[in-house]
Amino acid sequence: MLSLQLDEFMIELKDGAIENVGPANKTATAKLFGVSGVEVRAFGDKRVKLVFEDESGNEVQVALFPEDARAVAEDIAALEADSPVFE
Secondary structure, three states, rough: EEEEEEEEEOOOEEEEEEEOOOOOOOOEEEEEEEEEEEEEEEEEEOOOEEEEEEEOOOOOOOEOOOOHHHHHHHHHHHHHHHHHOOO
């Protein structure tokens, strides 16, 4: 299940094109639950891309710099050592 929360979001459809309406202070949060597939691959020369997909075909992609990808891997390893989630 993909959940999107869009704040201060307004668009205008004009002649088949989507245009921003109002100030450029929009924010968004995306959450993907029930992930059925995960892929990790290189993204360009300097980033690591994580791709998460659910059974409905919804997809979230995240591009990280290597130091951030390492931090995620370290956090997962720490959680695995200390959490009943991995039992």
